Amino acid sequence: MSEDRPTLPPVRLHSDAELARDALAAPLFARAVTLARWASPDTRVGAGGELVEEQLPEAAAVLELGPADGVEDEEDAAACASEAWRTAVDTGLVDVTDPPDPAGSAADAAHGTAAPGEALAVVAGGSPQDVLGLWLEAFETAFADATAPVLDDLGALLGDDGELDFDALDWDPQQEAEFLEAVLGNLYLLTVSGGGPEDGWVPLPALAASMIVPDDMGEPTDDVLEQVSDAMMRLDDQFRVLEPVGLVAYRPVDEALMAEEPEGSPAAGELDEEDVARYGMVRLTPLGLYGVRARMLEAGVDAPAVGDLAEKGADVLLASLAYYPEQAGRAELEQWLARREPAAAAEELLSAARGQDPAAPLRRLRCQQGLLLVDAAAEPSVRAVLDDRELGGLARVWLAERGAADVPAPPQEMVFWLAVDTIAAQLDADGETPELEELVVGLIGQHTGFLDSAWRVDHPATAPVLEAMGRLHPEKKIAKEAKKAAFKARSRTGA
Known part of the structure; x- marks a missing residue:
């Protein structure tokens, strides 16, 4: 089995416009926007850009918080307002000025001021991507808050110098x-x-x-x-x-x-x-x-999304689709095909499906799945490969399923080659599943002397496929015959 499987399955994301609407509706982000619009030169902030305590009741009133927001009292309201303000500052929705040097005046009288930031214009007139960029910054702030220590007893954590003793927090x-x-x-x-x-x-x-x-x-x-x-x-x-x-x-x-x-x-x-x-x-x-x-x-993690391959070539598409779940693979194929004419798309898929390398059978299986989504306009491209040993079998399947006329019968050698190729692809994709066992039983049952002929098939995966058939078939006699056929295949190729 290939070692090139992606780290994660592909995710199906909503459109940027839908996600941007969700971002603007998220309670914390919406509150940050509201406070950014409320901010004025009269708004007083501390050394860290935080609202001074006297401003919190007004900020909470602007947000109109209540039980529906999980706010039961003034303390909860002040905490929510403080959190929203910090998010507004961190995302650039609010600009703050530092407090002046308190030298010569009472330190508690020194404060900075605030005003709506440049990022606020993005909320009203920016692109969905711009809005999502701001939301990601808000997410970073929330993430930092979620991983911060819980300071239940500040007094017990203060050192002799009045500073927090982080070692006492037991927090890394x-x-x-x-x-x-x-x-x-x-x-x-x-x-x-x-x-x-x-x-x-x-x-x-x-x-x-x-x-x-x-x-x-x-x-x-x-x-x-x-x-x-x-x-x-x-x-x-x-x-x-x-x-x-x-x-x-x-x-x-x-x-x-x-x-x-x-x-x-x-x-x-x-x-x-x-x-x-x-x-x-x-x-x-x-x-x-x-x-x-x-x-x-x-962080450098391979986390694909459906649609990532829409502008890629068919070679990249088929290689990447190899281990996609069925629904995600179909969605990716649909997006890729939507950008191409049927005949050209079919020709590109078939060309990329060729090969004798270990990954080729699965590429051809994904190619076949892609062709199922192409309409009759692709027929000339499909007919062009009828005589190709690697592609002629799947081409005939496509034409037959559409009721096309004048589809030549495949030579027996092509039938067996396609059978080996299909099983090899299924093994690579999903391993030895009950569904593959049914396929193996059906193939051997439908074709008299299948194993006597299969070991002669000139396919790189013939021996491994026959060995797998021997493991999968429930009848001991046939399973033994499959293993003997695999031995013959290896002897014939010297592999």
Whole structure:
């Protein structure tokens, strides 16, 4: 099997325009925009660009926060306003001036000022890509907040010099960031691979366990289960921070449930379906898929998206499609074909499908799948390869499926060559699956003396294919004959 498989399956992203609308509607970003429009020379900020405490009630009032926003009191409102203001500053929606040198005046009287930043114009008149660029900066701010330490007791963390004692925090910023990056990576993989639930929601215990429990571990130990529980609580805090920026949809852990079961972990046994959601559920939003992928690309991760290949040549297309999931592969083919005339597209696909290298059978299978999406205007290009040993078989299949007239019967040698090529492609794509077993049983059953003839096929994969047929066929006698045929094939080629 090829070692060139992509790191991740391709993601199907919404259009930039749709994603930009989602970004502008994300609560945290929308609040940052509102405060940027509110900012004026009268707005007072501290040394770090933060709103001074006296300004927070006015900022909160401008945002019109209430219970629907998860805000229950003035303290919550002030915290939300402060968070939105910091996002506005970090994204350039607001420009701040530093406080003047307090020398000669009371230090607490010194403050800077603020005004709408240049980035605010992007919100009203920028392109979708420009808006998404701003949102990515807001995501970075939210990510930093999610990985920041929880300062419950500041007094206990202050050193003799009045500065924070970071050693006492037991907080490693790099470790925290790497943990959250890995969590989002797992969530992304579950989403794009279809490995998660159909509705996209992933139980928090399962996500936490994926970070803690080794793959080869049987029954988790009590220590591991405790680590899973700790990770759940950690993620609960982090997803609460990331939800307002639009990255995830999140159903928090039911605190009452955790109080009912102070010992143990939900990973310790089976949960009733009705209880699963009470332990927390999370899913990436379409905007979240875009954001996590952007971070991956920046980190050098191969994270393809459907549409990436639309302007590439057919050789790159077929090589890249080799291991795409079925639906993503079809979507990529549709986008590639939409930019080309049917006859020219078919000719380019067929040309790229040729070859005797190990990856060639799978290229031809993907070529055949692409041709299924091309209309009858491609018929001249397909007929042009009827006499080609590598392509003539799939060309006949295409013509026959469309009811074309005057399709010549394939020579027996071409029939067997196509059979070997098809099985080789299926083996490379998916391995020895039940579906391939059905294909093998059908081929041998339909063609009398198949194994007696197959070992003579001049195809690089003949021997490996026959060996696989021997493993796959349920009848011991036929399986043994297939293995003998594989031996003959190797003897004939000296391989």
